[in-house]
Amino acid sequence: MAEDKKKVILDEIEDTVRTIGVLTSGGDAPGMNAAIRAVVRVALSKGLKVRGIRRGFHGLLREEIIDLSARDVSDTIQRGGTILQTARCQEMRTEEGQQKAAAICKKYGIDGLIVIGGDGSFAGAQKLANLGVRTVGIPGTIDLDIACTDYTIGFDTAVNTAMEAIDKIRDTSTSHERCSIIEVMGRDAGYLALWCGIANGAERILMPEEHDYNEEELIKDILLNKKRGKKNYIIINAEGIGDSLNMAKRIEEATGIETRASIIGHMQRGGSPTCKDRVYASTMGAMAVELLCDGKTNRVIGYRDGKFVDYDINEALSMKKEISAYQYEIAKTLAL
C-alpha cells in the first residue's frame, strides 16, 4: 500500500473515538445522573464502548473503572446524587497525578473522557487533553459559578429546594413576628442566595461577593422594617459569609426582636432533579459525546444566551463571572 494512503487510514483510525469514559467530580448536583445516562446511551447508539469511572479523578487514579451498558443507567434520570459517586482530588493537581491518570486512560482504551463537574474538574480535563486524552467538560454544580455558562447542572433543583424550605421558615417567622436568618450554600458564590432572596422576598441578602456588609446598618434596617409594619425580617445568608448562629444572637440583643437562624445545608444538594435539570443535563451529555465523535478535545459545554454552546477549556477557565448588580439592586427595592 502506498505510504500516503496508509497514513490517511491510520489518521482516520486515530481520529475515531472508540471508548468513552465518564466521571463526576467535585460536589454532586441533581441532574448529574441524567447527564451520565445521556452519555452512555448516545455513545452506545454510535457503537462506542462506555466506561464509568467511580469517585471522580480519585477513582480514576485507583483504576475504579467499570463498563456501562444501557441497562446500567435505567431508572436513574429521576435520582439525585451521582450513581458514579464523586470526590475531590488533590493528587490530580500534581503533574505526577496527571501523567498517571493519562496512562490509566490509555491502559483502559479510554480515548475520550467526559468530565462532569466545576472549574477545578475542568482544569484536570485540560491537563489530560494536553497529555493526549480527548476531553469534554460538562458544567455540574449547584453553585452556578462557572463563568462560561448561564446554566450549571443542579442549580435549578437546588434553588427550588432552598426556596421551598425558606417558604416554610417564613410561615413560622411571620406567626412569631421574628427575624429569620437562613443560610444557603455557596462558599464562594452568591447565586443561590441572590435567587432565593428574590424568590422568597427576603429583606436582606448577604453574599460572599459583598463580604464587608455593615451589621449596624442591617440592625437599623430591621428596626425600620418593624416600624413599617412588616411582620418578619428574612435574611438570606450565603455559606461564604456564614456565622448565622452568632449573627442571630447579636441581632436579637441589639434589636430586642426574637431572631432564629436556620442552616439549610446539604439537603440543597440532594433530591430528584427538576425537569429543567433533567432536560439540560441530558442535552449536554449527548453534546459531549457528539463533540468527541467530531474529533474535538479540550472543550467545555455551556448554555449561553438561550443556546447550548461549547468553548475551549483554556478560554472557559479564563472567563470571569459576576453576580448581576441589577438583580441585587432590584432585590433591595422589592424588600420595601
Ligand code: F6P
Ligand atoms: O457543591 C458546591 C458546594 O455545595 C458549595 O456551595 C459548598 O461550599 C461546598 O460545595 C461544600 O461542599 P462539601 O460540604 O461537600 O465539602
